[in-house]
Amino acid sequence: MKLTLIGLVALMFASVSHAELPGTPKLYITTNGTQVNLYWDEVSGADNYTLIASNSNDGSLVGQFDLGANTQVDTVLPPGSGFFVSIRAGNTEGNSGFSLPRLLLVPSVPAEIPSVQQVIQNYARNVIFNTYIDLAEQTKLLRAAILELQLETTAKNLHQAQNAWRTARRPWEQSEAFLFGPAETLDLDPALDSWPINATDIQNVIDSTTPLTTETVSAFEPTLKGFHVIEYLLFGSNNNKAASELTARELAYAIAAATALSNDAQTLADAWSPNAGNFLAEFSKAGAGSTTYPSLASALQEILEGMIGIADEVGTGKLSKPLAGRDPSLVESQFSANSRTDFINNIRSIRNVYTGTYLLSEGPGLNALVKSVNPALDEAISNQIEKTIATIYAIPQPFTESIISNADSVQAAINETKNLVALLIDQLLPLARSVR
The missing domain is CATH 1.20.1420.20 (M75 peptidase, HXXE motif)
Incomplete structure (x- = not known):
């Protein structure tokens, strides 16, 4: 096969600029009677998503469904039906693995009417406390990803840290319907998520000689720490940050801010925990x-x-x-x-x-x-x-x-x-x- 110079250059460029395989999405399910809502974390670099459903009784395949670029499905299913469902992401390089199968059951008979007290207790336990536990866990993973980025400041590790930020963001945003109690009294809401932030102020910190330790960053005013400061450091001002642009001070700031964020998220979970602050019992x-x-x-x-x-x-x-x-x-x-x-x-x-x-x-x-x-x-x-x-x-x-x-x-x-x-x-x- 004869290649022109332009064709050779194009081939060489394609070999060094290919997309990476997308990560595996995380699948979530909520139900309300026969109404079912499935959604998953948007995976950076994914062009499409595929849902696989299997029979809950014997695991036999029901079907695979191409969902395009959608990141949610809303449907009504027959009473008494049950499935194992998983999701995967795909792009031009191939597909991720399927997520862990989630059991989806649609009740065959209407549930008994709960008491008001049962609803309140379930709300505190299954919604608030579990959301905060998830937030604490995801912010720990974000910190770990940024530490990995500091050890090896590569495009791949930056990509992983950015995805970890997006994943940690989900439980926080899904907690915003209950920003009362310890989130308010301990001033954890502004510490975790103040907006807007000022890029000039952040750059002044980077350019200064202030030690960028967890202790110093934790003591910063809310607009100099939290989710959005980490976002700015990882993504840049226009979602175009390159790993080669990250300075040692920026990485140190990102790690200290992520550690402070993780500590604050854990404080919030502990404030509701039966083994610590136990606001769970108070509510x-x-x-x-x-x-x-x-x-x-x-x-x-x-x-x-x-x-x-x-x-x-x-x-x-x-x-x-x-x-x-x-x-x-x-x-x-x-x-x-x-x-x-x-x-x-x-x-x-x-x-x-x-x-x-x-x-x-x-x-x-x-x-x-x-x-x-x-x-x-x-x-x-x-x-x-x-x-x-x-x-x-x-x-x-x-x-x-x-x-x-x-x-x-x-x-x-x-x-x-x-x-x-x-x-x-x-x-x-x-x-x-x-x-x-």
Whole structure:
């Protein structure tokens, strides 16, 4: 075969610039009766995702489903059906392995109506505490990935550290429907996730002679530590950081900030842990000995205010403010282009609270109480949560460009988020206030 000079150069370039195999996604499932929601962490470098389903009785293959670039599936399944489901990512270089199979069961008969106390206890245990445990674990893995990057500052290790940041970001964003208790009283919310940050201030720290130890960074003001400082150091100002650009001071800062982040996440988990601060018991004993929550209604009020608060923040803050000013600098998680995923996970935090589920843990949720007295309202809330997620997902990436070139899609997401807020305030909140 005869190659021209141009063809030879193109072949050589292709051999050194090929894409890497994508990592394996992590699959999550939430259910609400026969309504099933599957979603997975977006894998950097993935062009498509494939879902495999097997029969839960004998493991026989049901089918493989090409889902394109989608990172979620919403469907209704027959009562009594059961499957093992897994997800894999693919690109031009091939496919990742399938994720660990998750058991998906759709109940054949309606669940018994839980008591309000059971819903509150499940919320504290299976939603809040499990989310914080996950956050503590994922931030430890983020720190480990940055340490590996410092030892070998390669493009591959930078890529892995960036993915670790995105993965750790998920449980934090899914915790934003319950930023009360220790997250508030211990000032852990600003320490973990202050926004906006100032790149000039960060550069001043890098250029200074301040020792970049865990102790010094932990003592910094919130805008000089936390998720977004680490994001800026790993991704650069426009998601284009190269490993060769990382300086020793930047790496030291990233490690110290990641250690401080991990410590704060562990403090938050410990504050709820039965073996430590045990705010879990304080919340679970609402109306039965809790000094913070003297009645069941006061605990339900806290739950609903958290749901309403994050829905309103997404609609009137995270989506509306950048759109109103057509100002990309106001977009949260702009350095990593993770903004849209952040917003979706915020609404998923509402779904987790409403259904009483997180990862492998599930139990009675608010939905069971609502359905028992007003099935139409339960259906309306569930549908509005999913519609809000879908309209946010429909915003083209990156979000920083969509606020200028796809304003209508951003406005549609704002409208649906505000519809969700109105539904929670006008119809769900009065139900909570009627509880004694």
